[in-house]
Amino acid sequence: NAGVMQNPRHLVRRRGQEARLRCSPMKGHSHVYWYRQLPEEGLKFMVYLQKENIIDESGMPKERFSAEFPKEGPSILRIQQVVRGDSAAYFCASSPLRTSIGTGYEQYFGPGTRLTVT
């Protein structure tokens, strides 16, 4: 029973290159969330997606960042023209569809991708 999978676990990019981070949710989960964590800081929400649909991208920087969750395949967080300030751990979480009001859901986190921009 595989959990949330992310790859690569570590990614090194030079300034100006593109970074692609992948996330496969837990089996049966239809929601994917991306969070960013700077060293010694908390988790900051970036974007929330369902298959082929972005539900909430209010935490995503307006430029250079994009996310998708296609019908087939993993969710991808894409960072174009990376800068040193993009260096962080990027975590993906998944949760099942909440089927009724008054119930909770749990977000399970993947191991993260640690992006280093040199």
Added chain:
Amino acid sequence: QQPVQSPQAVILREGEDAVINCSSSKALYSVHWYRQKHGEAPVFLMILLKGGEQKGHEKISASFNEKKQQSSLYLTASQLSYSGTYFCGTEKVEETSGSRLTFGEGTQLTVNP
């Protein structure tokens, strides 16, 4: 708006108890608690819903005071494995399909032998 956690850090001896608080200025639907060890992913501990009961498992339990918009995490008879950073994540809006979590800055817990 980010919830406020207190204390920022706590040091315990094995077997001692601790309480970590999470407060929000906004009306909450749910509070989620996670523990993260250095260099690892956050691990889900429990979720508390508005109108729900106090939750717990083993020696870790939590409560949610809706009037105060505050949740507390209780760790009793702490073990070395409890060391890590504890985050609360809050959900403000009740949606039928799920929603984002806003996390506090974390409480660093160290349990010494």
